[in-house]
Amino acid sequence: MDKKPCNSQEEVEVRKGPWTMEEDLILINYIANHGEGVWNSLARSAGLKRTGKSCRLRWLNYLRPDVRRGNITAEEQLLIMELHAKWGNRWSKIAKHLPGRTDNEIKNYWRTRIQKHIKQAEAFAGPNPDHGLDQASTSQMSGCYPTGTHAVESYSPPIHPNMEMLFHQGPFPTAPTVSNDNMWSMEDLWSMQLLNGE
């Protein structure tokens, strides 16, 4: 599509889309041996036809050994909502308070689960044209909360009262149906890396 007519010999084609197992292994191996560095040159040196950004994202969101995926606990849910009430869509900031969780995962979680339930709560409370949740982006949603100046100690319901009601009804899966069944586990990858690398 927007592929340039390759007029430079440095112009190697850039791969996009899902990462392959081989690419993952290359990246893991390279970082294990050389550590993280300048991502653009890392991608080149490792022989990956990916942008530095893509490598970084893959590493941070998926390949890091300390990354935890799936099974967001009820405690984590509450924390996410609490911090979101405080900071809005500052996902990376929120993620820092959830060890092993990535901003991307929290963002997805918020959008797919929590936001949905907020909508339901809104609907349950009755139509209110002023709220306009549909057009409310998540950032606007943060306006529903006592954001900014309110510190956590003054933290009162981070969510609509209806949300609390939903909580008691148990709308959130305490063990979300996230499953990695269809992919190799990180343990597999890391053990492979160990076999390959050292």
Add this chain to the structure above:
DNA sequence: AACGGCAGCAACCGCCTTTCG
């Protein structure tokens, strides 16, 4: 059993900020 719609997740895109020369 097949089809259509929906939900969830991974990855990409573009903008903003930070760092380095």
Add this chain to the structure above:
DNA sequence: ACGAAAGGCGGTTGCTGCCGT
């Protein structure tokens, strides 16, 4: 002090699998 490059972040999109009809 200025400009360029890289990193970081949030928003959005596309793909895949699941569920209901």
